Amino acid sequence: MFNRQPKQEKIIAEYVMQNKESFYRLAYSYVQNRDDALDIVQDSIQKAITAGTLKDIQAVKSWFYRIVVNTSLDFLRRRKKVTVLDDTTIQLHSPSHEDHYHDMDLEQALNSLPIQYRSVVVLRYFEDLKIEDVAEILELNINTAKTRLYKALKILRDQMNDLHLEEVRHNG
């Protein structure tokens, strides 16, 4: 009685432990820094074990991904209100901050994608989820998810082409 469904909680706990790295990377892909990503993982777990909105234990995967995505988006929304200026300042003052990325163009192209497009790309290609699962996680219908994915790829392709043209110009 005290523990509503201990079995369900156990399944969630096991699932989270097994996939914690995926969740961390997913959160990181949104917030782009370690501490915030850790916070999001933590908050997502909190939310998951207290929410009790999981109806079907089979759906634990897309359910938990959805919580991570929503928590990240919520975080970005809140941060936007507070530190728009800060981000710019930090970037200006620490150009070497992201040194370890060798291919900044590609990285930038992805990061400059509007967030709803980035979500589909990350889930579909990096997390290797089926488009049906992506749609479920983002609470879209399948056709909308597909359209977003194509649109995202198109934007990326166009940006990459621009970048390549620039490279050619530089080299020539």
Added chain:
Amino acid sequence: MDNNKMKQLKEKYEDIPIPTELDEVVKKALQKRKSKNSGFKWVAGVAAAAVIFTSSINISPAFAKSLESIPVVGSIVDVLTFTEFTVDEGNYQADIKVPAIDKLENKELEQTLNEKYLMESQELYTKFMDEMKGQKAFGVDGHLRVDSGFVVKTDTDQLLTVGRYVQETAASSKTTIKYDTIDKENQLLVTLPSLFKDDSYIAVISENIIKQMKQQMKEDEAKSYFIASEEELGEGFTEINKEQNFYINAEHKLVVSFNDYEVAPGYMGTVEFVIPTDEIKDILVSNAYIK
């Protein structure tokens, strides 16, 4: 977008380094439900604490920064930074600002509040130092951060509310905030029970808060509160404390405040509920503060 490029991007994504703390953060978060109500488990030797405290005041350069006045425009009563304790040793950092009420005519009240502020700050500081020493003694590579300070939440001709916050960050972070509301005209400390005719306010306010929680969760999926339900006995919010944290805002509305994890998951932070005056007007002693 050719496959090669996408593969490159994916490799980048997979190269996102996993911090060593992740495991601990996840485990702690999974356990949180059980230990939701447990606070800090430490007991400080009072005598030892006093020694540390006094010596650190004397050697702290932060003492020079003390008595940094926060001007409160248009009122006589002031809130000042009485003193500040700072620690900065690698991963261990503390910044504790102690407020002091000044120019209150009721000197007894002023002194009581100021002593309370100083004592609570001392305790916080001692707790921090103990925790730090404990971790260092065991060779634990810990992280600990305490930020404490105060905000003037309401300052009208009639009322002054000082909120003191403490943010403690170890593997996770926790914020608590406490309010004191002073009636400047009558030189009194306003308590929650003193506002109402009898104890019925506990039920009335609690009911309204639960209603607001449900409404907010319905309107915004990102919001989440712990509300006690029949199948989860002993869990979640049922009613406010008799001396629940509160303040009265400049619009003369009663605002009830909860700390991190008290009624909502950590990502919600500290939460506040403005109680519509209509709901409580029948049980208010008077409309002096709340309108």
